[in-house]
Amino acid sequence: MANIDPRGVLFPAYVDQVAEAQPEAIYAEFPNHPLSYDYGFRKITYRDLANAINGVAKWLIETLGPGQDEVLAYFGPTDVRYPALVFGALKAGYVMYLPSPRNSPAAHRHLLQTLNCTKLLVTTPRPPPVAGIIAAAPLDVFELPGVNDLLGTTHPHIPFTKTYPAAADERCVIVHTSGSTGIPKPIIWTHESIMRYYNMAGLAAPEGDFNQCDLTQGKRQFLCLPAFHSGGLASLSFMAVPSGMTSVCPISGIPTAAGMVAALKKTPFDVALVPPSVILELAAAPDLLDYVSQHMSHLGYCGGDLPQAVGELVASRIPLINHYGASEMGMLHLIQSPHRDPLTDWGYVQVHPGLGIEFRPTTATESELVMVHRPELTSFQMPPTIFPGIEEYHSQDLFVRHPDPAKADLWRWSARLDDIITFLNGEKTNPISMEQHIVASNPDVSVALPSPEPPAARRRHRAAVAQHRGRQRRVPGPRPHHQDAHPVHQPGQALPRSGKGTAQRAATLALYAPELDALYADADTLTVRDGPSTGPGPVDDPAAISAFIETSLLAVTGWTPDALSAESFFHSGLDSLQILTLSRTLRNGLQLPEIIPNLIYRHPNCNPNSNPPLLLLLLPSPSQPQTIILTGSTGTLGSYLLAALLNNPNISHIHCLNRNPSACSIQQSQALKFHLPALSPSDPRLTFHTTDLTRPDLGLSPSTLQTLRTTTTTLIHNAWTVNWLLPLQFFKPLLTATLNLLNFCADAPSSPHFFFLSTVGSVTPSTSPSIPEQIVTTTLPAANAYSNSKYIAEHLIASATARSPSLRASIARVGQVAGAVRAPGLWSRTEWFPSLVRSAAHLRALPDSLGPMSNLDWVPIDLLADVLVELAVSPVPSAEEEEEEEEGSEGKGNLNVYHPHNTHKVQWTTLLPTIASALPDPESSSSPMETIPLAEWRARVAADVAKTAGDAPDNLQIVLERNPAAKLADFWSVLEGVGAEGSVMVFETERTQRVSGLLGGVEGVKGGWVEKWVGEWFA
Missing domain, CATH: 3.40.50.720 (NAD(P)-binding Rossmann-like Domain)
Structure with missing residues (x-):
């Protein structure tokens, strides 16, 4: 913008420079109404933006006082107050945190507590999510001035006096991860983060290629991502201003293709950055796709993948560009190559080779994107704020390389690493292809999430039942009784969405946990349909067990008896679903809960000559050597x-x-x-x-x-x-x-x-x-x-x-x-507790606490x-x-x-009298044994060594023999620094106690034990 280089200038000051150089240039357009495009858009110039930033800074100082890097949260509609708050807060000494209104109360509470945020800024009227967040966490709420108040008044200029690099590591703004797989994590963007993005964007493309960001340089872009989303915030501010791009912003709510077209009819724009759901909607609405293709130059999308058929349909009408980024890494600098096929390669990204990005194989076909931090690349890579100091950032995003060797530098997003489903036989599958096929084949389905079996059942994975259209069926069709066992359910609530509009997997599974639990609780109804109605029960008769195995196997598979003589069930065609059913049948019929599918996978035969046959494993053997x-x-x-x-x-x-x-x-x-x-x-x-x-x-x-x-x-x-x-x-x-x-x-x-x-x-x-x-x-x-x-x-x-x-x-x-x-x-004697006791005998003092270790769960070594x-x-x-x-x-x-820990815990304070009485009487002192705070005890240990060693430096070894706790100064310092009861960690022992009957019989630390140990140390 105006040939002003943003590098080396902190962003609030940079906006002031642009506003002074080109005050009438259009920065952005926001809807006049937060819920409808019918009222058109309001143009915001750079003069307006700079004035609004000053207005917010002035209001914050007058309302809250000058800030000291305190974090403030904000909820509001998509308007100029989002960017004005981010940079006005910096001028006033505050840092803005922009949470997604779609977070759960638990997520809100966790993020606010993590950031130590106690103040919430809102608009009038208050957005609906405000009530939920106030209920989730105690907050002081302040109502921000309206847009007309900010823009209709000329505010005094408030300079931003901090400079780069002095303020490089200071916080600029805080966003959070999407929460697609669990509780969101805060992401802190420092001023250094912004500078590194500019350095990255300034990298020249390899010869013959061009930078993907050039497609939006100086263009008008419909920014379908909300301002609280990291990609939306970056596009609206750090990316837009230096590139001369004008952002056309959407109304509040879930972005839709219909909404985008409604906006396009009110104000023109060249390109759009949208979530995949908008592309899906365009593919299903020919009239919308026609209008977009006639009035825009290309469509960009980010936040997920698209079914190939859907993307090809849209790409045949308007160029489709895939973006990739992550809150932890920013929007990666991508390049475009002339050897791409625009009709089929739109889903692939090509990362600039200067970013230190590696694709590490995780399966035979998929690789994880890893950012490797190297000193020579530091200025081009976002600093890791979640995991500071790491040498590599593992994105957990999996990519598949282009099958054409000539396009080996093209990669397509495939799944999250934590999306991968591991079956009972150890095989793995990527559920994304299932999800995409279900969505692409069923116009009435907008999202599909395969569900692993919930914790109330063993973590088996159920078979999904879906309708399939087209000439090719990519997964086996459902069996009638499976449709009965897993009926179609009408969702009673909308699926939880992240800020980018995608379904939150963990939150969705938690929301429907009761229904999923009920489905899995009924899973054994499969055995009623597929296997014998009854079994012999817990018998030790090999003939009865063998006959039941054979009868069950034939009932489940529909085989003829001659198939049973095969060397392996798999040679006869046994599949994974039949194994699941067979294991249930045998478990119920023989009343042997240890029969799991893995047992059949490892021993797939009834042949007595096999090593060992399944029959042998099912015979009782309570005490095999x-x-x-x-x-x-x-x-x-x-x-x-x-x-x-x-x-x-x-x-x-x-x-x-x-x-x-x-x-x-x-x-x-x-x-x-x-x-x-x-x-x-x-x-x-x-x-x-x-x-x-x-x-x-x-x-x-x-x-x-x-x-x-x-x-x-x-x-x-x-x-x-x-x-x-x-x-x-x-x-x-x-x-x-x-x-x-x-x-x-x-x-x-x-x-x-x-x-x-x-x-x-x-x-x-x-x-x-x-x-x-x-x-x-x-x-x-x-x-x-x-x-x-x-x-x-x-x-x-x-x-x-x-x-x-x-x-x-x-x-x-x-x-x-x-x-x-x-x-x-x-x-x-060299361990910490013996050292403590021996030093206590010398100092005539015991600490009154062990900090977080005061709740003793010790287990004697022989027990x-x-x-x-x-x-x-x-x-x-x-x-x-x-x-x-x-x-x-x-x-x-x-x-x-x-966790083989003592389940009968004893407080440290209850053992102090026993320890004191067990210690030998001092030879040269009649001082009573004191009980003093841990910090004071640690100081006495150090002071004794310093004094004694100072008097006779050559006798340091003798001193440490009498006062061995001095060797463990760091250990005591950690105990003191961590604190006491509030920091105690509890190791769960439920499973351990279930398996070990002996553990529950281990008594809590007894006085007689302490006397024995102390006596042996001083013998």
Whole structure:
């Protein structure tokens, strides 16, 4: 605009410069009425915009006082007050937050609390969403002046004195993610964000191509995206002003093609930026498409994909341009190439090669868009504000490459990574193609969302029933009884929409949860239609079980009896839907809740000569002997685990895998040290192997490896270096070993259970006060590399189980492991609690609190070992038990997460008298034992070391021996800084207690235990 370069000038000042250079240039046009185009549009010049910004700034200062970067929220109709508020607030010292009126009350509350926003600006009359947000969160509400008041008065100029780069990292405006897959997250655009966008937009296109943004340079654009949407806000302000583009804005409400045409009949525009729903409507309305094609140069869309048939129909009448962006990355700088076919390639985007964008394969056909932050690209990439400091931003958007090798730089959006559905057989599908086909084939359907089975049932996925038109049927047609079991339901409420107009998947499934629960609760009616009406029940007669399997299989499939002799059911044509029905039939008829589809996938035959046949697996076997692999047996916990395994009569053999060739003798020494039962090298139940777990063959001979592959029933992976000071790189070999052991279990004919010892540190810190028994994804780094490595290992295990349906795995997040209580066994003096007690004896003072750790859920190591062995060797929870899984869990039934923590918690304050009385009497002091605040206790620890070491620097080691808590200064500082009860995290234990009967029998930390531990430290 007016040849004024926006780079290096903060935007409020830039608008003032443009208004001074070209005051009568048209900035935008807004509808005269918020709900109708019948009253035409009001032209806003740059003089008007600058004046409105000054008016808002003046009103804010007079109403609220000069701001100190406080966040203000705003709801209002689509008019000039949106941009005026964003930049007027900056002049007044405030930052605007623009929420979507379509957010749920829970989303509003979460975002407002996250941003510490307590003030809401509204218009008169108040928009309908205002009542909902006020009910969701306590807010002070202020009514903004009307448009006529802002524009009809000449306001004094208020300068914006901040400059770039001094104010680069200050907040400019706050928007939020769409919430398509859950609670929206706030997105903070700083002044640096805007500058980097300008740098990105200034990149020259490769030779022979042109920048896609050139299509709107100096044009009049109908901006169908609302002003509170990140794309709408950017297009209305940061993108429009420097490019000389005039924005024609819509009325309030969901954008429609009919509305766009109504606007076009009132004021001309060359191009439009719309959501996919508008393109869908145009394709279904020839008269609207005709008018648009005759009065506009092209249509741009963003926010989702279009069915190919729909896009081709529209592209045959008017050029169709796909835009791509994300709140976290901004609108990416795209280019257009002459080798595109405008009729078929409209859905593909071509990212400028200078942005650091990579497409990382996630499936055989799909790749995730990843922005890689490199120093040389910093000035062209939006700074990551949700996850500061990250080196890569994973968009979770999947793309498919153009099939023509000559167009390999073209990519088409395919799905969100979290949209992908994983079936019971481990296969995956992208539901977007289903959704698009249903919508394209049914004019009365505007949106379709395949629903995974809700938490009230195991996370199976139901088959969708849809009508299919056209000559080609892309998915199998519905079976009549499935239509009966899953009838068509008339929605009683509109689907929740994001700010960009797309359906919010998570909110929709939550809205219809009762109906979906009811559908899945009735799922077993399929078995009535497809299988025998009754079964033999819980019998142990092989003939009866075999006959019922065969009868059920024939009833479900319609096969003739000769098909039963095939080597595999799949050779006879068994499909996934029949497996689902068969598993239900067998589960009900034999009253065996552990019969799940995976069992049939892994053993698809009735042949007695198979290994093993399905029949054998269905015979009762309450106490089959087990063969265990244990890694890291020579460590402290490993020694107790080995003792617990040897004490279990159902375990026939234990293979200990250790790096040290002297592991057997070390193990004997450990048994003596911890007063465990003596080990004999000739014990027929015990074998020690020297291994290298970083090798794919585990460093074992082929014959030994084969023996383990065919006999192992459970692999307990305990080998991990416990050191909080090592860098993450150190743990890479341990992660490699984890992958190799996972591969061993996945490939072994015996399908051993992989049991991994993790730590509570893997999921702390956390933004949630409650930690579920499931895989947790977080962007908050753990306190040390040891915990981070366990976090990575947990996700490696989750990924492996998702990819391999035959792999069964469990993760046990171990908490505070206390000293043994059933026999002498020293709790290491170097750990934090022994160090605290020993320093307390020296200082004659105990802290009155442990901050967030004051609620003690400690488990003595010998009792913990028994619980862990019980969890490792117990059967996988039954199908009915898995129905209680929380939403967001892995949900496939082959990965469990356990929290083996003491369920009888004890407050730290109740143990203080016992600790004080158990401490030895001081030799040179008669001072009583004090109980003082944690902060004061920490200060005494530091002061004692500073004084004593200062008097005799050479005796520092002696000082630290008497006052070992000084070595853990950072630990105490964290406890003090986090705070007390309000910051306590609760680890859920419901599933763990369900599987382990021993855990509930572990008593809360007892005074007698404390006396034993203290006595051993001072012995």
